[in-house]
Amino acid sequence: MSPPNDTTKSLITESDSESTPLLYNASGSGSSAPAYAYAPSQAPISNTTTPYSYPLYPGHVHIKRRVNLKESACRWLTNVFWGGFSLFVLSCMYIIVMHSLRGPLRYYEYPIPNDVDLDRCVSAWSGQSNNAGSFYPYSSSASFDFPLPSKTLLLFSKGGHSNGQLKVTHSSEVTEQVRVAVTVKYHKASVRDAAKVCLIERYKGESGVGIFAPSPQRHYYSAAELLFFDVELTLPLTELKSGGYIKGLSTDVNNFSQDLDSLSDVHFGDISLVGTNGKIQAEILMAETATLVNSNAGVEITALVARSARVSTSNGHISGGYGVSDSLDLHASNGSINVAVHVNGSDNKMPKTLVMHTSNGALHCVVNLDTAYEKPGAFHIEAQTSNAALNAQIASAPLDSVLTVEAKTSNHQAVLSLPSMYEGSFSVSTSNAPVTVERANPHEQDPACDSEPDEKCDSRSRMIERSTVVKRRSVAGAVYWDKRNADRGGATLMTSDGPATLYV
Known part of the structure; x- marks a missing residue:
């Protein structure tokens, strides 16, 4: 805006710059009026060619301008174009940066049940083997030995991009304790290290091993983010032969197959096998109560002996x-x-x-x-x-x-x-x-008779x-x-x- 001319200045009285602040002092010190104020004592000047009109109220000046519709439309279209283009560029940069930062420890949640506590997790896997020609080029392993819990032996596996197989067996080489051996197959070590493989506790007397692979907060993931877990649960045969009784075994595994050996020397109080997208199969299984729940796969049991049993599956x-x-x-x-x-x-x-x-x-x-x-x-x-x-x-x-x-x-x-x-x-x-x-x-014999019928049976x-x-x-x-x-x-x-x- 150009400075006002002399005629316009006659409408404005300028206070003493040494005694009056440029801005109104809200604290009350100094002058209580603004530095520039409308002077009503002077009559307005008519017949002036100034482009300015009288102030609408003290301290404000109203500007009259001729509007050029063509120029305004072009300016509006230009602003819209460059604003949209800038937003597009910023969005692309955000996607690129987020994709580059995406890793196994970012933007993930661990599907750990609320009633499960983690005790001790694998911090360093033992070795890295190369699997030439395999879908998973690398593999590492870890193992846990712990006492048989007083109530329920647990084995959980949760995660959106992991799968595997669980084998349950018993061995005389394992004495007094339970052994859980875990082999993980993977593409990237960073993805392997993002998984939590830990000793877990649920309620008093219930403990075991949990495998929790991080689940990305999105509906897609690459093959490099996949994990495969090969888990073997070995029961102490020597101790079981003396007592031969395990109060409970509970598995809850996603995208796992479950294979139970012939456990003729093991008697479970309660056994619960829950899985998805993997077959449940067993040879000899004995329990007081048995619950086998599966989805998108079958259940094949050679011999299940129990007081009561419930087996269910969908799409299998x-x-x-x-x-x-x-x-x-x-x-x-x-x-x-x-x-x-x-x-x-x-x-x-x-x-x-x-x-x-x-x-x-x-x-x-x-x-x-x-x-x-x-x-x-x-x-x-x-x-x-x-x-x-x-x-x-x-x-x-x-x-x-x-x-x-x-x-x-x-x-x-x-x-x-x-x-x-x-x-x-x-x-x-x-x-x-x-x-x-x-x-x-047609020649059936009365079931009330012995093998050699008498006159009564006739x-x-x-x-x-x-x-x-x-x-x-x-x-x-x-x-x-x-x-x-x-x-x-x-x-x-x-x-x-x-x-x-x-x-x-």
């Missing part, structure tokens, strides 16, 4: 042999169930249950029912799938037992076989396919009664050795768009 199958004394629950989705089950109830007062549910997968099972001291028992069996075949065979049951069976599928055939000891009602139904009830063994024969009203796609009735037992048990077989066959 369940197979193997299972022996329980109280209950067994098998749940799968988008996978088959192919099992042999032995239920041997020691308490005849409570019904023993066997539940097998899946979807979009075949269900095949062979079931033997038994009780202690060959006494009658009560059993309830559910076998259910969808869009796949169902074949359930109840091979044996105690004499005079109460047995209820519910077998169901859809869009496929369904077959149910009942043992010769079974006495009770039955119901079979389907749609758009035949329904059949057949005698499995007087009994098994009867199959069908209801007087038989619908086109369903049939109901009863089967018994003694008519008084026609309603003792109940069996239901259902399907749709497939044949249904009941063997009694």
Whole structure:
């Protein structure tokens, strides 16, 4: 702004510069008025050519300017362009700098459960081996030896970009203590060192080893950030042979397979195996209670013996042999169930249950029912799938037992076989396919008789009664050795768009 001319200056009285500060003194010292003030005592000057008008209020000057619309529009567009370009450049520089600074110790979180405390972590890995031709070019190792915890032995593995395999075994070379050997395979040592491999504690009496790989706070990561852990958990066989008992084993591993050796010399009070994206398999496993939970992979158990057991998986199958004394629950989705089950109830007062549910997968099972001291028992069996075949065979049951069976599928055939000891009602139904009830063994012998039947056994024969009203796609009735037992048990077989066959 150009200085005012002489005419304009006549509107302004300038105070003494030596006695009046240039700015208003808020403290109250000196003059209480601003250095330059409007002088109302002088009359305004008219007919002036000055480009300035009177001040709107003391201390402010209003400027009248002619606006050039074309010049303003060009200036506005220029400011917008350079402002946007500057923002773009700054954004690119930020991304480049952040990418260059990105490392295993920046922008990460460790997925450590809230109830888990870290005790002692690996600070230096033993050596670095070159793995020529492998996806992971390097590997290092570490190990832990610690006493068997009084309650639960823990092994956890969490992390967004790690995977691996866990093997559980026992050895006479390991005495009195548990050994956990960890081998990590990697691309970069900095990524390896970012992982936390530590002794952990959860509650009093629960301890073990935890592996926590850092998870980047983003939805992508490079192959160089991947880790693979090879973990071997070795139980002290010498100590177990004397006591042969571990109160608890709990695993919770992400993207891990779990492989348990034949642990016939080890008996667990409670065993819980939890995993994702890796198969759970075991040879011989014995426990009071067993819980096996998996996702996106199968569960294969050669022989599991427990008082009660629960096995579940999603997008995977369940197979193997299972022996329980109280209950067994098998749940799968988008996978088959192919099992042999032995239920041997020691308490005849409570019904023993066997539940097998899946979807979009075949269900095949062979079931033997038994009780202690060959006494009658009560059993309830559910076998259910969808869009796949169902074949359930109840091979044996105690004499005079109460047995209820519910077998169901859809869009496929369904077959149910009942043992010769079974006495009770039955119901079979389907749609758009035949329904059949057949005698499995025309020459069957009364199960109440010995191997050499006497005259009393000759007087009994098994009867199959069908209801007087038989619908086109369903049939109901009863089967018994003694008519008084026609309603003792109940069996239901259902399907749709497939044949249904009941063997009694």
